[in-house]
Amino acid sequence: MKNGRTSSGKQNFKCKECGRQFVLVPRHQPQSQEKKIIDKLLLEKISLAGIVRATGVSPRWLQYYVNKKLALVLRVVNVTFKKKGKLTLQCDEMWSFVGSKGNKQWICRLAIDTRTKEIVGVFIGSRDLLGAKGLWDSLPPVYRQCARRDVRAERLYTDFWQAYSTIFPTKRHKAVAKNSGLTNYIERFNNTMRQRIARLGRKVLSFSKKLSNHIGAIWYFIHHYNASLSC
Structure with a gap:
């Protein structure tokens, strides 16, 4: 009509x-x-x-x-092949909002390989124990296997959020303060995302109105970022 x-x-x-x-x-x-x-x-x-x-x-x-x-964006992180050995990860989380600031979303759990600078683990969900487990499960098998074995094989650096110490292997995990410099890479990537994805700005008019698009935009950027490292 x-x-x-x-x-x-x-x-x-x-x-x-x-x-x-x-x-x-x-x-x-x-x-x-x-x-x-x-x-x-x-x-x-x-x-x-x-x-x-x-x-x-x-x-x-x-x-x-x-x-x-x-x-249609793939919700699984793609990383280059890694051999078993000494691997170091930095993990962190960040928040944003959808619709209004009253609808706060802790939707990013990220892990970065300090050698290749690849994002090797991503979980978008709640800021609780389930979120930490989701990040651990998203890591490629080689990272989880190394973390469970030789104490020299891998280190997992995070902030003092309690859920990390509950989920990550105790002998490999180390909670550190921001001024230690041991989470600099992942914190810098968080800043990169806020600078490149308008939806993640804290004081913007271009915030997401739809959660599925918010999540898709984050995955879209992460796939582009990882692909750009190999160029």
């Missing part, structure tokens, strides 16, 4: 069954090259409204495109 007109003056329609609004002849459908540019812009600290202004695509099309793209 007819449903008013768009900002450009075209007749707008609304589906009676699903409620979707559309025009019969869209003014502009982005081509593959434009989509590649949008994919790159999604990795920078720019809001969806900013991408609309920069590329000229319609806000509705961009939202549908982002929803579909982030839903």
Whole structure:
């Protein structure tokens, strides 16, 4: 059925069954090259409204495109092959919010390999014992195997959050203060994510309204970051 007109003056329609609004002849459908540019812009600290202004695509099309793209992002971290031996990890967590600051989300549990700088463990969920276990389970088998064996094989450095000491092997885990310098890499990566992902800013208007897109955007950046290390 007819449903008013768009900002450009075209007749707008609304589906009676699903409620979707559309025009019969869209003014502009982005081509593959434009989509590649949008994919790159999604990795920078720019809001969806900013991408609309920069590329000229319609806000509705961009939202549908982002929803579909982030839903397909792999939720498993990809890392290069590692041999058993001395491996050192730094782990940390960070918070953000979805919808409003009242909906605080501790959604990032990260582990970084200090030698390769790869993100080798990711868990997005609650800040509790389940979150620490999720991070441990997300580590590739070689890291978990080394941590359980030779005391010289691996070290796991974290802050003093109690859940880490409950889940991580006692002989390999060491809780340290921030001024020790033993968690510098992961803390720097946390800062990188806040600088590159607009959704993670503490005082921004480009925060996520949908949790699934929030999670997808984080995974999308992590996959890009790991891939860039091998370039």
